[in-house]
Amino acid sequence: MTVKPTHVLSPHAPVPALPAEGLIGVIAPAGPAPLDTDKATAWMRARGYALRIFPGVYEKEGYLAGSDERRLADLHAAFADPQVDAIICLRGGYGTPRLLDRIDFDLLRNNAKPFIGYSDITALHLAISRYAGFVTFHGPLLNADLLGDRKRPTESSFFNMLRGQVKAGSVLTHPVAYPLITIEPGIAHGRLLGGNLSMIAAVMGTPYAIDAEGVILFIEDINEPLYRIDRLLTHLRLAGTLGQLRGVLVGDVAGVETAALERLLKQTFEPLRIPVLAGWRSGHCDPNLTLPMGALVKLDAGGKALVLEQDVVIKS
Incomplete structure (x- = not known):
């Protein structure tokens, strides 16, 4: 897809x-x-x-x-x-x-x-x-x-x-020691945006809420049990945010058992028919990889790859 x-x-x-x-x-x-x-x-x-x-x-x-x-x-x-x-x-x-x-x-x-x-x-x-x-x-x-x-x-x-050593067309490097998990296969192009899931939900309903139209959503969190992750994702679904997305990149959700998180992600995103890739090491984890927020990217969930589609810095 x-x-x-x-x-x-x-x-x-x-x-x-x-x-x-x-x-x-x-x-x-x-x-x-x-x-x-x-x-x-x-x-x-x-x-x-x-x-x-x-x-x-x-x-x-x-x-x-x-x-x-x-x-x-x-x-x-x-x-x-x-x-x-x-x-x-x-x-x-x-x-x-x-x-x-x-x-x-x-x-x-x-x-x-x-x-x-x-x-x-x-x-x-x-x-x-x-x-x-x-x-x-x-x-x-x-x-x-x-x-x-x-x-x-x-x-x-x-x-x-x-x-500026990572340029447009680069596949963002992810350490092989931390395998990525395809939740829903497919390819999507969009603007990478997001971060901490609790904070994304906290600003919903304000003028600073995520503008989700056409976005590849990145989410991560820490110290939130599975039922709270469920609640936060449900909040975004009921607010209409998830329905505007082109894809989802899931980072580390510290403290949540991997298999249980995978089941929740499958339940949440399968009806939306968008690519979802999980396990990206960015946020409250070690290593903590840098992601460019607002940049155009290609998410290949089946191929387990994130490709930068624009230069994010310019050398003088």
């Missing part, structure tokens, strides 16, 4: 590639975490990059990394700073949706650059896709992933994507 487009999707704008000896900004738009500044700086320096750490990274207000005003100011400042070549989030957690209705999307669009994170950061991926229209990256967080010594594909996937 091939899912043919019902309308032509225009590509999201690629962003400037991360240059050699570039400057990476660190912000904390969600939860707090202690940062070993010397370790982080040395880690990046060893790979040829410098860090600019924005003030909110060192703040804490309960389960938030500083006040809403501080976290929003850092987000805006990191995009506005012409010296910052890419932006990585410190951690996920909670609180990112609190910023959405105050973001200056014109500022972000006019200063587009690689923006990286996952988990609670999903809210920003969805909002930027909808209101700024450039590619962002569902990829490692600074603390948990890059400084947390994730398996080697995490780092190589991250830098290869941002440096």
Whole structure:
């Protein structure tokens, strides 16, 4: 089965590639975490990059990394700073949706650059896709992933994507040690979008909900038992979101038994007759592979492949 487009999707704008000896900004738009500044700086320096750490990274207000005003100011400042070549989030957690209705999307669009994170950061991926229209990256967080010594594909996937070594026509690499599972075979072309399933559901009914028309939906989650995954998927089905999709790429759903998850995915997506591929290592898992959100891709669920159909960064 091939899912043919019902309308032509225009590509999201690629962003400037991360240059050699570039400057990476660190912000904390969600939860707090202690940062070993010397370790982080040395880690990046060893790979040829410098860090600019924005003030909110060192703040804490309960389960938030500083006040809403501080976290929003850092987000805006990191995009506005012409010296910052890419932006990585410190951690996920909670609180990112609190910023959405105050973001200056014109500022972000006019200063587009690689923006990286996952988990609670999903809210920003969805909002930027909808209101700024450039590619962002569902990829490692600074603390948990890059400084947390994730398996080697995490780092190589991250830098290869941002440096522009993964080009249009590339089959995205997936480690053979983690077999992919075809839930529903077929080929679909669409815009890759999504992230954390709980966050996708949390913003439903808001102006920042996923624009699902023509999308290859990527989903992943952690600390959600099977019945809650069922509830979240049912929420998206009843909202009409699943019916607009061209295909689904399922990442790691940590803590859920694989066979039980496969049965639920089959029950959910078989009636929709769209390709579904599961087991992609991106999100709350190790390794954590970088995916370009908003980019045009081809999903070959039967062939167990994801192909990039546009350049996601541009080298100057």
